[in-house]
Amino acid sequence: MSNVFATILKRDLVIAFLRNGHFFNSLAFFSITTLLLISILSHGDPKVNLNLLNVILLPYIFAALLSASEIFQADFNDSTLEQLLISGNSSVSIVISKIIVHWLQLFIILLISVPLLCFIYNINLFLNLFSIYGALFLLSLSISSLVTFASALTLRISNGVIISCLIVMPLTIILLLYVASILNSITENVDSSILVIDIKILFALTIVFSLISILACSYVLKKI
Amino acid sequence: MLTCQNLSLENNYGIVFKNIGFTLLPGSLLIIKGANGSGKTCLLKMLVGLIEHGIGKILWNKIDISEDLQSFQQNVCYIGHNNALKKELTVFENLDFWCKLKGLPELLLPAIHHFNLHDILDVNIESLSIGWQRKVELARLLLSQTNLWLLDEPEINLDKNAQDLLMDLIKVRVRERGIVIIASHGLDDLPYATYLDIRGFKNE
Numbered sequence: 203m204s205n206v207f208a209t210i211l212k213r214d215l216v217i218a219f220l221r222n223g224h225f226f227n228s229l230a231f232f233s234i235t236t237l238l239l240i241s242i243l244s245h246g247d248p249k250v251n252l253n254l255l256n257v258i259l260l261p262y263i264f265a266a267l268l269s270a271s272e273i274f275q276a277d278f279n280d281s282t283l284e285q286l287l288i289s290g291n292s293s294v295s296i297v298i299s300k301i302i303v304h305w306l307q308l309f310i311i312l313l314i315s316v317p318l319l320c321f322i323y324n325i326n327l328f329l330n331l332f333s334i335y336g337a338l339f340l341l342s343l344s345i346s347s348l349v350t351f352a353s354a355l356t357l358r359i360s361n362g363v364i365i366s367c368l369i370v371m372p373l374t375i376i377l378l379l380y381v382a383s384i385l386n387s388i389t390e391n392v393d394s395s396i397l398v399i400d401i402k403i404l405f406a407l408t409i410v411f412s413l414i415s416i417l418a419c420s421y422v423l424k425k426i
Numbered sequence: 427m428l429t430c431q432n433l434s435l436e437n438n439y440g441i442v443f444k445n446i447g448f449t450l451l452p453g454s455l456l457i458i459k460g461a462n463g464s465g466k467t468c469l470l471k472m473l474v475g476l477i478e479h480g481i482g483k484i485l486w487n488k489i490d491i492s493e494d495l496q497s498f499q500q501n502v503c504y505i506g507h508n509n510a511l512k513k514e515l516t517v518f519e520n521l522d523f524w525c526k527l528k529g530l531p532e533l534l535l536p537a538i539h540h541f542n543l544h545d546i547l548d549v550n551i552e553s554l555s556i557g558w559q560r561k562v563e564l565a566r567l568l569l570s571q572t573n574l575w576l577l578d579e580p581e582i583n584l585d586k587n588a589q590d591l592l593m594d595l596i597k598v599r600v601r602e603r604g605i606v607i608i609a610s611h612g613l614d615d616l617p618y619a620t621y622l623d624i625r626g627f628k629n630e
Contacts, residue, residue, distance in 0.1 A: 216515065217515070280513070281508035282510045282512065285506075285510040288476060288499045289499070290499040
């Protein structure tokens with residue numbers, strides 16, 4: 203299975219690199235919405251500035267949702283997906299590789315934007331590096347898993363991205379609340395025990411959401 | 427041996443076909459004929475497990491394929507209407523991908539050789555003509571050692587030479603006791619083939 207998984211992942215990464223328009227679309231959307239939100243929220247109130255790291259979460263989730271249609275659509279249109287599904291290999295490999303590719307493309311955006319925001323708003327990134335990136339890593343992985351599942355579910359529907367958003371949105375709000383709480387705790391130097399509890403809960407949610415999404419997505423793909 | 431019993435398909439517009447049944451022994455070639463929309467592609471997709479076969483039965487070596495669909499699919503090579511090729515990748519990258527997926531890298535060179543793909547290995551699929559793209563797709567037949575080939579109009583967009591190469595391949599497969607099922611509007615009067623016209627199964 204690992205060989206099959208590596209083969210699919212390598213191909214998907216190469217294609218994602220060659221079709222870099224999708225990545226730049228997400229990056230542009232994320233940058234524009236983040237800048238707009240910052241300009242609206244930071245109107246002279248210094249207290250708001252402290253929590254600006256949270257501002258990136260909403261644009262990130264929307265960027266992830268908007269890119270949902272690209273996860274399986276190309277493979278579905280050119281029949282590669284059906285060939286993969288009948289190749290006699292487990293569909294779990296296909297799903298995991300799709301999640302990783304989607305996650306990588308979007309996590310790069312966070313990798314770039316977080317240090318930038320920390321620098322602008324004097325948040326000590328190096329002191330909180332593991333907590334910030336840990337929380338964002340878990341959030342992005344959960345979101346990519348959920349979005350991949352929603353994408354598979356709406357594959358045959360035209361404009362399925364809207365339905366995908368409706369399916370995923372309630373679950374992302376739960377994640378969003380925990381990540382926002384973690385980022386607030388970091389930027390306001392709240393007691394580390396609260397931070398640890400929040401990270402543990404987020405970790406558990408990521409495991410549950412990712413596992414359910416992978417299994418559900420594999421099932422859905424077989425029924426397409 | 428492949429046995430199909432009472433295969434039926436119904437869509438939103440009514441019955442597509444009803445009670446199709448046949449048995450194919452190793453070394454058989456079946457050509458499915460029928461007008462557009464008569465369900466040839468659906469029947470092939472049913473045979474490979476992409477469409478559920480409902481109350482009917484598909485037996486592979488006397489075992490119902492739904493008992494272990496994944497194992498059955500390892501015995502099948504299905505070439506559909508569309509070419510399952512990635513436009514952004516080269517011919518070599520596409521073939522190499524399917525080869526690795528089947529775990530038989532030693533079959534890559536014979537496949538390239540059979541369809542004379544040497545000169546276009548580094549060419550992107552999107553730069554190729556439709557005929558060449560079909561040839562690359564058909565080369566996938568040689569990338570696995572499967573006993574059952576399901577081909578949906580394999581000859582479309584191929585020139586005479588490529589059609590001959592394809593027929594040679596099918597003849598060899600049948601001679602080696604494989605089973606080949608082709609949905610096609612052409613390929614008439616082949617002496618070693620059995621023909622099935624599925625239009626007759628609509629109101630049975």
